[in-house]
Amino acid sequence: MRQDPIMQSALRLGDDALILGQRLSEWCGHAPTIEVDLSLANLGLDLIGQAMHFLGLAGDIEGQGRDADTLAFFRTDLDFTNCLLVEQPNGDFAQTMTRQWLYSTYQQLLFEAMAGVEDARFAEVADKALKEVRYHAELSADWVIRLGDGTDVSHQKMVDALGWLWRFVPELFQMDELDSLAVEAGVGVDKAxxxxxxxxxxxxVFEEAKLTRPDDQRTLTGGRHGHHSEHLGHLLATMQHIPRSHPDARW
Amino acid sequence: MSKDWPLWEVFIRAKGGLDHKHAGSVHAPDGEMAVNHARDVYTRRMEGVSIWVVKSTDIVSSDPDAAGQMFEPAKDKIYRHPTFYELPDEVKHM
Structure with missing residues (x-):
């Protein structure tokens, strides 16, 4: 089946936001302080709000009657199109913040460019979400600097976090055929x-955080085409368990 | 971790032109992060347009045990209220 590049663009944006939002929600009640707990929950809620917009849009474009909830809760891991970075486990606080910083910095640039695309459905959501994303990028960069330029222990944790996450960065900027068609259609951005x-x-930020930029490793990629790490299945099991067990539940 | 961080008092301005009012307190290692924490804890429902934070230990307060001598002498000085003037009808908005 030939995939609609406009629908797929909305789906990829929605899946990134949904999966990262779900990951952040795992911190609820477990963060180092009550203030940080709320801070992480706020980031997660912003992202889930963005996911609702983009998945809703994907469903509308598809026109098969699937809404944002259907797309979030009734697809399997092979159907998810998020990048591998956002599905990586929370690890410790350093790993969570590093993941957030690597993603939010990308997302900010992406949305700044997307706010200018021809298709208003994409441009308007990007423009609205930018205020949230700029805060995410600033907050996470602030933590990266504090931890990197903190104690020996916090510095080492940042080095370890980068060691884990760095190989997922190139995927963010990869352009496949669908991405190129989306640019032509006036919804997408040239990510490269x-x-x-x-x-x-x-x-x-590396410089201010007294961190050395890691050497490029073998890139891991494939998330946009449904080839995910083992971690996504576990995340989806938790996220989808209730709606799948009680498909028509309301509250 | 949070017990190692100093406490900051948070003041929020609900909208332009109004006063900053005390909203609560947060723990944070420095003022910049205290503002971020205050934003995340106290303005989630559009409660504010501006935030002040000040270290709790920098606030000098009156002694509750001295409340009698501090405040009670004002009780019977009713003449300090400007309620003994007869205003002409032409004066409005007083």
Whole structure:
């Protein structure tokens, strides 16, 4: 079946936001302090709000009667199109914040560009979400600097977190055929072109955080086409268990 | 971790032109993060447009045990209220 690049663009954006939002929600009640607990929950809720917009849009474009909830709760891991970075486990607080910083910095550049695309359905959501995403990027960069330039222990935890997450960064900027068609259709952004600005932004934080930019490793990729790490299945099991057990439940 | 962080008092301005009012307190290692924490804890439902934080230990307060001598002498000084003037009808908005 030939995939609709406009629908797929909305789906990829929605899946990234949904999966990262779900990951952040796992911190509820477990964060190091009550203030950080709320801070992480707020980030998660912002992302789940974005997911509702984009998945709702994907469902509308598809026109098969699937709404945001159906797309979130009744697809299997092979149907999810999120990047591998966002599904990585929370690990410790350093790993969560590093993942957030690597993603939010990308998301900010992406949405800044997407706010100018021709299709208002995409441009308007991007423009609205930008205020949230800028805060996410700033907050997570702040933590990266504090932990990187903190104690020996916090610095080492940041080095370990980067060691785990760095190989998932190139996937963010990969362009496949669907992405190129989405650019032509006036909904997508040339993600590869965002990389220099991304590198400039994260290198500045590396320097302030007294962290060394990791050497490039073998890139892991495939999330956009449903080839996920083992972690996504577990996340989906938790997220989808209730709606699948009680499909018509209301509250 | 949070017990190692100092306590900050949080003041929120609900909208332009109004006063900052005390909203509560947060733990944070420094002022910048205290503002972020205050934002995340106290303005989730559009409660504010501006935040002040101040270290709790920097607040000097009156002694509750001295409340009698501090405040009670004002009780019977009713003449300090501007209620003994007869206002002409032309004066409005007083």
């Amino acid at each position: 072109a965002l990389r220099p600005a991304y590198d400039a932004a994260i290198n500045a």
